[in-house]
Amino acid sequence: MLVVILENAPPRLRGRLAIWLLEVRAGVYVGEYGRKVREYIWAQVTEGIEDGNAVIIWRAPGQEAGFEFETLGHNRRVPVQMDGVKLVEFHAEAALPQGIRPDKAL
Amino acid sequence: MLPPLKPLPIKERISVLYVEKGNLDVLDGAFVVVDKNGVRTHIPIGGVACLMLEVGTRISHAAVRLAAQVGTLLVWIGEGGVRLYSAGQPGGARSDRLLYQAALALDDEARLKVVREMYRRRFGEEPPARRSVEQLRGIEGARVREMYKLLARQFGVEWRQRNYDVESWDAGDLPNRCLSAATSCLYGVTEAAVLAAGYAPAVGFIHTGKPLSFVYDVADIYKFETVVPLAFSIAAKRPSEPERDVRLQCRDIFRTSRLLERIIPDIENILAAGDRQPPKPHDEQVAPAIPNAEGIGDPGHRTG
Numbered sequence: 001m002l003v004v005i006l007e008n009a010p011p012r013l014r015g016r017l018a019i020w021l022l023e024v025r026a027g028v029y030v031g032e033y034g035r036k037v038r039e040y041i042w043a044q045v046t047e048g049i050e051d052g053n054a055v056i057i058w059r060a061p062g063q064e065a066g067f068e069f070e071t072l073g074h075n076r077r078v079p080v081q082m083d084g085v086k087l088v089e090f091h092a093e094a095a096l097p098q099g100i101r102p103d104k105a106l
Numbered sequence: 107m108l109p110p111l112k113p114l115p116i117k118e119r120i121s122v123l124y125v126e127k128g129n130l131d132v133l134d135g136a137f138v139v140v141d142k143n144g145v146r147t148h149i150p151i152g153g154v155a156c157l158m159l160e161v162g163t164r165i166s167h168a169a170v171r172l173a174a175q176v177g178t179l180l181v182w183i184g185e186g187g188v189r190l191y192s193a194g195q196p197g198g199a200r201s202d203r204l205l206y207q208a209a210l211a212l213d214d215e216a217r218l219k220v221v222r223e224m225y226r227r228r229f230g231e232e233p234p235a236r237r238s239v240e241q242l243r244g245i246e247g248a249r250v251r252e253m254y255k256l257l258a259r260q261f262g263v264e265w266r267q268r269n270y271d272v273e274s275w276d277a278g279d280l281p282n283r284c285l286s287a288a289t290s291c292l293y294g295v296t297e298a299a300v301l302a303a304g305y306a307p308a309v310g311f312i313h314t315g316k317p318l319s320f321v322y323d324v325a326d327i328y329k330f331e332t333v334v335p336l337a338f339s340i341a342a343k344r345p346s347e348p349e350r351d352v353r354l355q356c357r358d359i360f361r362t363s364r365l366l367e368r369i370i371p372d373i374e375n376i377l378a379a380g381d382r383q384p385p386k387p388h389d390e391q392v393a394p395a396i397p398n399a400e401g402i403g404d405p406g407h408r409t410g
Binding site: 011012013014015016018019020021022023031033034036037040043044047048 | 107108109111112114115118132133134135136137148150151152153172176402
């Protein structure tokens with residue numbers, strides 16, 4: 001299981017993802033692929049996201065949570081490590097540190 | 107800018123998708139079917155091995171180009187699901203594999219070994235020793251006729267003989283109609299796999315003289331394990347839309363038998379039974395000036 005969620009993404013990226021995944025809601029894409037294909041799809045998002053933001057979630061039976069995710073771009077929800085577990089912080093918009101891309105915060 | 111499009115490996119894809127009617131086009135880079143009311147349906151074309159286009163479809167230049175870029179085989183089919191024409195995933199991309207396949211087919215000893223391996227996989231037992239390809243074909247033909255009869259009896263279907271002629275089906279010949287729809291579905295998927303593996307669909311070992319001879323060779327290995335029992339079981343129920351039932355269940359059986367994962371490794375193993383090394387390029391030959399782009403797809407997929 002593979003889920004990609006795009007916000008504020010350019011139309012050509014949205015169309016591009018629809019080549020492999022099913023857009024079940026605006027900006028929400030779902031499919032079932034292995035690691036190589038997942039990395040290939042994520043490379044498309046990385047190159048094409050521009051000012052938008054994205055998250056990719058996939059099944060990872062080896063992880064305690066059973067899934068893994070990665071984010072890209074500016075969003076008020078920022079992944080953090082807490083006691084070895086990956087959680088999500090929610091920032092009031094004003095409190096986000098200037099010039100730091102939340103995806104680099106981890 | 108977005109990175110270039112590349113084909114995904116066949117084993118990662120769903121087997122086959124039929125589009126009954128509508129205009130197939132590209133919108134914002136995605137493959138869409140637009141119906142007469144303007145309703146759009148996205149098709150994840152890169153995640154499909156073979157797209158079957160029925161008589162009510164029209165397809166644009168941009169859509170065919172996109173299908174070619176992602177290495178998806180397009181097959182146009184006519185009445186009863188029988189194939190007319192195909193495009194979108196050009197073969198012949200790998201000269202080393204074509205030469206290897208041709209070398210095996212040209213060498214009597216290697217060809218017999220390949221045919222014996224096909225027989226072994228198909229019937230799950232060792233073929234009788236010291237038989238020519240001709241004799242093996244005879245044994246095979248007799249066994250296949252027996253299997254048709256046996257399955258017809260098992261499912262309680264009236265059976266005369268296999269008839270391939272779409273024009274001459276009578277109302278009672280439901281099993282032949284179901285069989286033809288089911289085999290054309292299997293051939294579409296098999297052709298996509300043969301092309302993706304980099305081999306020529308026309309260079310067969312048991313079959314010859316047809317554009318898809320090698321596809322028939324490979325498909326026959328799976329035919330009696332998958333689509334033939336399915337076709338008889340559907341014919342036994344006398345459904346109102348037999349072709350539709352056949353294609354829906356074909357997809358299920360391809361998934362449960364893990365066909366797309368097995369097919370390319372199986373092709374390699376069958377050819378390896380010929381006991382010949384794939385040819386090396388000659389010293390004086392010129393290597394590509396621009397190296398081929400790295401891909402994540404199968405060897406026969408074009409990446410440039």
